[in-house]
Amino acid sequence: MEDIFQETDLFEGLSTDQRDKIIKKGFHQVLKPKSILFQQGDPAERFYMVNTGRLKLTKLNEQGKEVIMRYIGAGELTAAITSLKDWEYPLTAESVEDTEVTGWDKAGVLNMIETYPKIAINLLNIVLTRIDDIQHRYLELSTERVEQRVARTLLRLMRSAGLKKTEGILIDLPLSRQNIADFSGTTLFTVSRTLSAWEKKGWIKSGREKITITAPHSLVLFSENA
Amino acid sequence: MEDIFQETDLFEGLSTDQRDKIIKKGFHQVLKPKSILFQQGDPAERFYMVNTGRLKLTKLNEQGKEVIMRYIGAGELTAAITSLKDWEYPLTAESVEDTEVTGWDKAGVLNMIETYPKIAINLLNIVLTRIDDIQHRYLELSTERVEQRVARTLLRLMRSAGLKKTEGILIDLPLSRQNIADFSGTTLFTVSRTLSAWEKKGWIKSGREKITITAPHSLVLFSENA
DNA sequence: CGCTCTATTGATAAACCTCAAATACAGTGG
DNA sequence: CCACTGTATTTGAGGTTTATCAATAGAGCG
Structure with a gap:
């Protein structure tokens, strides 16, 4: 690291x-x-x-x-x-x-x-x-929508706890949907839906308490412009 | 003062x-x-x-x-x-x-x-x-509803810029609905509706860019329990 | 294999924003 | 003093976002 x-x-x-x-x-x-x-x-x-x-x-x-x-x-x-x-x-x-x-x-x-x-x-x-x-x-x-804030949260965690893997950058700590929600100011349901959508787009790969960001650049763009 | x-x-x-x-x-x-x-x-x-x-x-x-x-x-x-x-x-x-x-x-x-x-x-x-x-x-x-946050905002301003008057405590600075919204993380419309309701209840008195809190205690209770 | 915890997904509802239109207010210049 | 102008405010209707609730599926662990 x-x-x-x-x-x-x-x-x-x-x-x-x-x-x-x-x-x-x-x-x-x-x-x-x-x-x-x-x-x-x-x-x-x-x-x-x-x-x-x-x-x-x-x-x-x-x-x-x-x-x-x-x-x-x-x-x-x-x-x-x-x-x-x-x-x-x-x-x-x-x-x-x-x-x-x-x-x-x-x-x-x-x-x-x-x-x-x-x-x-x-x-x-x-x-x-x-x-x-x-x-x-x-x-x-105060000013941004939930999905944007979730994106920023993932990027923050990526920067502070990111571990480079072949598939992308793994956030190297046990991270539940609830954790992401508590960090982003939303609910675990909304986080779950959001991550599912991003997984379909190929931006991330996720498992139980584990997230790998496969397309950081897309996520950055989204966090800034959407 | x-x-x-x-x-x-x-x-x-x-x-x-x-x-x-x-x-x-x-x-x-x-x-x-x-x-x-x-x-x-x-x-x-x-x-x-x-x-x-x-x-x-x-x-x-x-x-x-x-x-x-x-x-x-x-x-x-x-x-x-x-x-x-x-x-x-x-x-x-x-x-x-x-x-x-x-x-x-x-x-x-x-x-x-x-x-x-x-x-x-x-x-x-x-x-x-x-x-x-x-x-x-x-x-x-992150955790509270708009009305609660507006209440807290008014109380904060009251504490830092409150001026005791006979009708109550005047917030002694030019304060528009937009200002309150920008401070509370909401819109001026929601603030306007909220203040109208409180004025009906007798908790505040308000004019153009001016707010007097007539029932601070009620507002405190509301900000903590509602 | 069964238990527990986490995650997904859908249906529904609540909270809140957006937009439009009308009204109130404070100052300005005649 | 009054009309005029530019803001500030109010209120309503409608729509969007997001939370809530319920039910189900999946993952890990002993």
Whole structure:
């Protein structure tokens, strides 16, 4: 798999040694698939970085309806600044596969920043990227039709978890119709119908919790113009 | 008007003197109503703080459909960290009334942070509050019905721009049905119908570009339970 | 092989948008 | 002060999109 980071690495500008030193100080944790790392509403004690595997970040509303805010993989952070304030986690983090994370508490972050000020800048960059992303998605949710949003969701997942295969690009995580719906702001039925249509067109191939994008370009065109 | 800030003040923890000194170094600008301060896509040279008046922050999609991301008033910031990177403004800022702003460029911010490190922390807090807010709204947009979202929009505006009057709380900015629609992710027609219904129930009183909330409690109940 | 979870598909209904037409309102210039 | 003009708003009719519900089929696992 290629090393594509959509955002600044937390350790950008630091040497491998410095990086290793910081990681050694962190709190390491291994998660089986479908384990909860932390839950929306819990006091935010630590922030985490994913080493391997993948986390699903979700938010629940009062009626218990779930929305997927994002999936994060190797090198990406969650709850980065929430843990700096004495706040509650604004969302729930759950592993979707075998996952290893490193966590630091408030003192750890402050220490880290003090020793390597560049980290504060990197943090700001990461946060800015997040705001940009969520604002973009807000705009899409507000102005675009369901099928278009589903297309964008698949493309996002492809970029962050895509694995090149002979038939196309496999989205390398267990992904149900319900997951796609929660990520796109629709229902699993609509997603199912949409994917069936795309499969007939030859744009994708799909199985149980598995999707391969066979015609990315068509999907991109559709997501932008339809 | 009361001094209600939903977010940390940029100058929290600083003395009035220090605050004044920083403000004096800024770039001051006076805007007539409906002036553009900066436009989505322009290179982000400065970030701004509102002194008096109010800015509308909007984002356009490729098809030219507009979404209102937020209104900001006295003490609030926009483009805070975008200007730190050499990026483009991700949205457009337009005054909705006579407005005075102070701006600082990248060098100004860095200088500010160096002299008063507390400002970096305040910045992080502000950014965090923003992320929280936009994620909340994303959840709402994704899971709630139009009328509920309109109710939430009115309540948000009430909290940030409410002015106590004898009949109720006036939202103190020129606010068309279209504006409310752009803020709630719907159309002006649906907003109009909704407001008419609420006016019949006695929850609000409305005129041309003007809305007074006469029964805030009912609206809150509705926004949470319906 | 049977159990459970996921996915498909169809029928129906609800929510909401689009478009058209009429009306109300605020300012402007005579 | 009044008519005029340009917006803003209201309301109705009709259509589209999408959700909901129900029933069935398929996949994986012990």
